[in-house]
Amino acid sequence: MNELINRNYPMRFDSFELMREGGSMAYIASSGNKKYFLRVIKPAFYDTAINAVEIQVFLQEKGFPVPHVVFTKDSKPYIQENQDGENYLYVLYEYIEGVESELELDAEAIGELLGQLHSTMKGYTNELIKRDKHFFIGRYIDILRKKQYEKIGEFEEYGNALWDKIKDLPRGYCHGDMYSGNIHKSPDGKLYVLDFDTSCEGFPLYDLVLICNRTNYFDYDNAGYEKSGKIFARLLPKYQKYCALNQEEINAFYNLIALYHFALQATIIEIHGINCVDAAFLDKQLDWLYRWQEQCEKLIS
Numbered sequence: 001m002n003e004l005i006n007r008n009y010p011m012r013f014d015s016f017e018l019m020r021e022g023g024s025m026a027y028i029a030s031s032g033n034k035k036y037f038l039r040v041i042k043p044a045f046y047d048t049a050i051n052a053v054e055i056q057v058f059l060q061e062k063g064f065p066v067p068h069v070v071f072t073k074d075s076k077p078y079i080q081e082n083q084d085g086e087n088y089l090y091v092l093y094e095y096i097e098g099v100e101s102e103l104e105l106d107a108e109a110i111g112e113l114l115g116q117l118h119s120t121m122k123g124y125t126n127e128l129i130k131r132d133k134h135f136f137i138g139r140y141i142d143i144l145r146k147k148q149y150e151k152i153g154e155f156e157e158y159g160n161a162l163w164d165k166i167k168d169l170p171r172g173y174c175h176g177d178m179y180s181g182n183i184h185k186s187p188d189g190k191l192y193v194l195d196f197d198t199s200c201e202g203f204p205l206y207d208l209v210l211i212c213n214r215t216n217y218f219d220y221d222n223a224g225y226e227k228s229g230k231i232f233a234r235l236l237p238k239y240q241k242y243c244a245l246n247q248e249e250i251n252a253f254y255n256l257i258a259l260y261h262f263a264l265q266a267t268i269i270e271i272h273g274i275n276c277v278d279a280a281f282l283d284k285q286l287d288w289l290y291r292w293q294e295q296c297e298k299l300i301s
Contacts (some may be wrong), residue, residue, distance in 0.1 A: 001090075005029065005038070006259065008072045008079050009092060023197075024049070025291060027097070030241050036070065036094040043086040045197065051090055052196035053077050054126055065192045067184070080205055101183035103231060108212060110183060111235030113191050115242030118204050121173035128173065131202040133163050136259050139266035146274060149282055158289055165255050166203070169248065172174040174202035178210040203247050208235060209256040217264070218284075220291045225299065228257065254296045258289055271278070 006013055016038065017028040022047045027038040041049040057077050059066045069077045070092040079090040101110065137159040144152040176184075176198030184186040184192040215224030232253055235243070265285060269276060 001042070002193045004079065004081065005092070007089065008074070008090075008281070010073055012030055029092065037093040039089075039093070041089040041091070041268070043088065046087045046089055048129075048197050049089050049091070050078070051126075051129070051153040052199060053089075053293050054197050055066045055121075055124065056265050057195045058124055058126075059117075059120060059193075062118060062120050062123070065190060067096050067194065067289065069093055069194060072101070074107060075259065086296055096184060096192060098184050098186040098192075100187045101180050103180050104299075106185065106191065107234040108184075108238045109191055109232055111208075111238035112241065113183070113193065113212070114178070114207055117175065117193060118207070120244040124173065128199060128201040131174070131176070131200040133167070136263045137163055139270070140262045143266060143269050145283075147279075149279060151283070151286060153222045154286060158286075158293075162255060162258055162262075166259065169203050169205060170246070170254055171201060174200050174204055175207050176200050176202065178207040180211070183211075203245065203256065205245065206256055206259075207237065208232065209253060209260060211235070213257055213260065215257060215292075217261070220288050222295060223293075223298060225254070254292075254300070258292055261285065261289060261292075 002013065002016065011031045013031050015030045017030070019026040024041060025040040025098060027040070029036040029038040053069060056066050057069055061066050071077055072079060076092070081088045081090065098236050103110065140296060141152065141156050141159060144155055151296075175193070175196065182194045184194055186192065212228050213233060214227035214234060215221065236250070239245070
């Protein structure tokens with residue numbers, strides 16, 4: 001890797017320190033006293049990563065706060081390498097000191113940041129992956145069918161009713177993984193959006209829902225409803241300086257929290273394997289959804 005990176009970039013790198021490994025490997029790359037951030041994306045995520053880099057380059061050219069992609073000597077935003085018939089992608093970024101954002105402190109600033117993100121992405125003309133009912137609900141139902149889960153009909157009925165409530169919401173750019181860890185705060189207080197690998201054409205509101213969601217995913221907590229709503233109320237005015245939400249979207253906030261449970265559970269099982277959860281865990285998830293529905297209907301009515 002050292003030789004490949006040094007051959008393709010204009011600066012000379014002295015060392016590469018592995019930070020973490022998952023769908024990609026992340027390194028701190030040092031060139032003298034200057035640090036960079038290097039991602040090596042594995043073959044399974046190759047196509048998604050190319051789309052993510054294209055989006056990030058577009059945003060940095062528009063002046064939106066993202067860690068800047070460093071271009072190669074050939075003016076390319078990444079290096080492509082084929083190893084034993086499989087494609088790997090190398091992407092180098094400028095390194096930004098800082099920490100994960102703190103929602104309680106930064107709620108209003110995050111609302112403004114997301115408004116700017118969605119507004120800027122209205123000018124993006126490349127094709128985005130479309131997320132529909134299958135992604136949000138169907139994947140999970142398919143998994144339950146493979147597991148021969150006996151209460152699949154209840155999940156399916158709930159999912160169909162949920163989708164009918166939100167299917168006609170306005171669509172547009174959606175980051176798709178908008179949690180505090182993907183909003184970086186520099187020492188001077190500036191916020192940057194990270195990790196565009198899940199970008200799609202979906203519900204823009206979904207990004208606000210994910211960042212505002214204060215519910216406990218595993219254990220139902222009645223306080224989650226109020227906590228999530230309070231954060232949303234703080235973000236919304238700043239967001240709407242750049243992107244207006246109609247009343248139907250605002251009212252759908254709590255429905256999209258339920259939608260998130262379907263999509264996240266499917267993603268977890270896809271990553272860790274179909275046997276990573278058992279019937280008891282699925283029963284608990286179903287109970288979570290019923291209790292959420294009951295609380296929402298009681299408080300909204």
